[in-house]
Amino acid sequence: MDQTIKVEQVNKSFGKKPVLSDVNLTIPKGQLFGLIGPSGAGKTTLVKMIVGMEKSDTGSIHVLGEKMPNLSLLQEIGYMAQSDALYVELTGEENLKFFASLYKLSKGEQKKRIAYVANLVNLTDDLKKRVAAYSGGMKRRLSLAIALIQDPQILILDEPTVGIDPELKLSIWKEFLRLKNEEEKTIIVTTHVMDEAVKCDYVAMVRDGRILTSGTPSELKALYKTDDFDEVFLKAGVKQS
Amino acid sequence: MRMTALIKRICQQMLRDKRTLALMFVAPLLILTLMYFLFNGNSVTPKLGVVGGDSSLVNAFKDAEIKVKEYEKVTKNTVVDDDLNGLLQLENGQMKLTLQNDDPSSAKGLQAKVNQTVSALAQSKLIQHNPALAGMIPKKIETNYIYGNKDTVFFDVLSPILVGFFVFFFVFIISGIGLLRERTTGTLERLLSTPIRRGEIVTAYLAGYGIFALIQTVIVVFYSITVLDIVLVGSIWNVLLINLLTALVALSLGILLSTFAASEFQMMQFIPIAVIPQVFFAGIFPLEGMANWLQMIAKVFPMYYTGDALKGVMYRGAGFSDISGDLIALVIFAAIFVVLNIFSLKKYRTL
Numbered sequence: 001m002d003q004t005i006k007v008e009q010v011n012k013s014f015g016k017k018p019v020l021s022d023v024n025l026t027i028p029k030g031q032l033f034g035l036i037g038p039s040g041a042g043k044t045t046l047v048k049m050i051v052g053m054e055k056s057d058t059g060s061i062h063v064l065g066e067k068m069p070n071l072s073l074l075q076e077i078g079y080m081a082q083s084d085a086l087y088v089e090l091t092g093e094e095n096l097k098f099f100a101s102l103y104k105l106s107k108g109e110q111k112k113r114i115a116y117v118a119n120l121v122n123l124t125d126d127l128k129k130r131v132a133a134y135s136g137g138m139k140r141r142l143s144l145a146i147a148l149i150q151d152p153q154i155l156i157l158d159e160p161t162v163g164i165d166p167e168l169k170l171s172i173w174k175e176f177l178r179l180k181n182e183e184e185k186t187i188i189v190t191t192h193v194m195d196e197a198v199k200c201d202y203v204a205m206v207r208d209g210r211i212l213t214s215g216t217p218s219e220l221k222a223l224y225k226t227d228d229f230d231e232v233f234l235k236a237g238v239k240q241s
Numbered sequence: 242m243r244m245t246a247l248i249k250r251i252c253q254q255m256l257r258d259k260r261t262l263a264l265m266f267v268a269p270l271l272i273l274t275l276m277y278f279l280f281n282g283n284s285v286t287p288k289l290g291v292v293g294g295d296s297s298l299v300n301a302f303k304d305a306e307i308k309v310k311e312y313e314k315v316t317k318n319t320v321v322d323d324d325l326n327g328l329l330q331l332e333n334g335q336m337k338l339t340l341q342n343d344d345p346s347s348a349k350g351l352q353a354k355v356n357q358t359v360s361a362l363a364q365s366k367l368i369q370h371n372p373a374l375a376g377m378i379p380k381k382i383e384t385n386y387i388y389g390n391k392d393t394v395f396f397d398v399l400s401p402i403l404v405g406f407f408v409f410f411f412v413f414i415i416s417g418i419g420l421l422r423e424r425t426t427g428t429l430e431r432l433l434s435t436p437i438r439r440g441e442i443v444t445a446y447l448a449g450y451g452i453f454a455l456i457q458t459v460i461v462v463f464y465s466i467t468v469l470d471i472v473l474v475g476s477i478w479n480v481l482l483i484n485l486l487t488a489l490v491a492l493s494l495g496i497l498l499s500t501f502a503a504s505e506f507q508m509m510q511f512i513p514i515a516v517i518p519q520v521f522f523a524g525i526f527p528l529e530g531m532a533n534w535l536q537m538i539a540k541v542f543p544m545y546y547t548g549d550a551l552k553g554v555m556y557r558g559a560g561f562s563d564i565s566g567d568l569i570a571l572v573i574f575a576a577i578f579v580v581l582n583i584f585s586l587k588k589y590r591t592l
Contacts, residue, residue, distance in 0.1 A: 051434050053430065053433060053434060071436050071438070072436060074434060074435055074436040075436050077434070079431070079434040081427055081430060081431060081434075083426065083427035084426075084427070085426060085427035085428045085430065085431040086426075086428070087250065087254060087428060088426075089253070089254045089257040089258060090250070090253055090254065090257070094250075094253060098246055098247075098249075098250045099431075099435065101242065101243070101245075101246035102243050102246055102247075102432070102435040102436070102437055103435060103436070104242060104243070130257075146431075
């Protein structure tokens with residue numbers, strides 16, 4: 001089972017407006033996969049389809065060899081949406097506990113995982129505070145911690161580092177790389193920041209619902225004969241149109 | 242276990258939100274108390290101006306609890322100027338009653354009282370002239386009441402309906418906005434990215450808010466019966482059962498309608514459409530007098546059944562078998578809304 005995620009000929013439109021056309025992706029186990037593109041390119045729709053929250057009009061999506069949507073597979077996917085999606089009346093710990101019990105973690109496991117993910121995102125001291133009192137960055141970090149709570153094989157993160165300060169951003173990316181290298185997790189990250197794209201193993205550039213080009217960052221740089229990743233994106237866009 | 246987690250979370254959230262709790266538990270009591278005093282106020286003694294009446298007539302009016310003011314002469318404006326409820330003019334054996342009619346129901350009351358007093362006086366005068374007639378006229382009509390007694394006021398009939406309505410209204414608002422917030426903040430989406438089933442979410446929501454609805458129902462019912470002394474002829478368990486089913490209907494309807502609202506403000510816009518009409522058909526206004534098509538419409542409003550059942554148990558002392566039809570109707574409403582809820586979540590995830 002080498003291919004963790006396989007997206008084949010997926011089309012999707014909202015009403016008459018096409019959002020995704022003919023998308024094909026293959027993501028092997030243990031890859032850090034970057035989906036790059038401007039806002040409104042269809043990145044979020046694509047990742048939502050992989051999680052099974054959006055239905056494709058045509059084509060198919062397989063995760064870990066099973067066709068999506070599939071309820072039991074959701075145990076293996078940690079999803080972090082663009083919005084923080086937290087219960088602000090509750091404390092950070094209560095939020096984590098709630099999601100941990102949705103994944104049916106045992107009491108002991110819950111404790112261990114909560115301590116682990118809280119430490120990871122630097123929130124251990126703030127766990128007893130209500131989320132309403134959190135700063136924007138803290139909410140983002142808690143949201144990330146929730147995506148990691150059940151120790152999933154696959155992480156799908158929709159713009160995970162928006163609103164996070166550079167120092168923390170660096171440590172979060174370090175953690176992504178560690179999760180990938182040491183725990184062989186498959187990670188999909190959407191972003192519109194190019195310096196994050198360079199850190200991915202494999203990058204797909206999305207614009208207007210199409211994948212313009214894909215490859216490892218160095219392959220792409222070589223292909224478009226430039227050292228600057230921003231330029232790769234611009235050139236790929238020009239080539240299409 | 243997933244459901245328990247969800248129910249626990251709903252309870253935690255509610256307990257943190259002191260204001261919403263107060264709205265749910267205290268506001269109905271405040272309104273009920275206010276209504277109680279409003280409807281139990283003593284009626285004002287009507288003021289009647291009399292022109293050309295003799296002392297026996299004036300005394301008869303006074304006995305009938307009408308404040309009499311005698312006039313020698315009146316103008317067109319006397320009624321308004323002296324703020325009289327009515328003016329009775331006697332001329333050449335003819336009687337003319339002018340009513341101010343600023344409040345139709347009290348004007349009608351005064352009119353009836355005046356008629357009664359005048360005819361009673363005429364009767365007694367007739368008997369004085371001809372005592373033989375006395376045996377032909379009944380002395381007094383004895384009145385018996387099937388439901389209630391001579392002290393029954395409108396509030397006694399109204400209060401059972403109000404109790405049911407408050408349960409409906411507050412549960413509707415709080416559960417609807419609860420799920421709406423979950424939609425707008427994106428937590429519902431996140432919830433649906435976990436392996437929880439749609440049915441589990443709806444059930445947990447019903448149970449979570451149902452706990453608070455139950456507490457509210459118990460508080461409202463006990464307060465009305467013990468503190469406000471509202472008549473309760475039938476069993477209190479039946480009252481609780483009816484209200485609980487009403488809460489369930491309100492809960493599932495609130496959650497369902499929140500699907501069609503994009504914000505709290507839009508949720509509020511459902512009040513005039515989905516909540517206020519319920520009052521009209523709950524039995525405050527007698528349904529028999531309504532046009533046939535209106536009576537048909539009434540039957541699609543859950544409050545129609547709640548009102549009917551509550552009035553039956555609390556005022557008329559109806560038993561379980563008498564209200565079973567209403568209860569079944571409420572269960573059907575709740576079932577329909579619950580199923581529709583599970584379907585509406587399909588928008589987010591097909592499983």
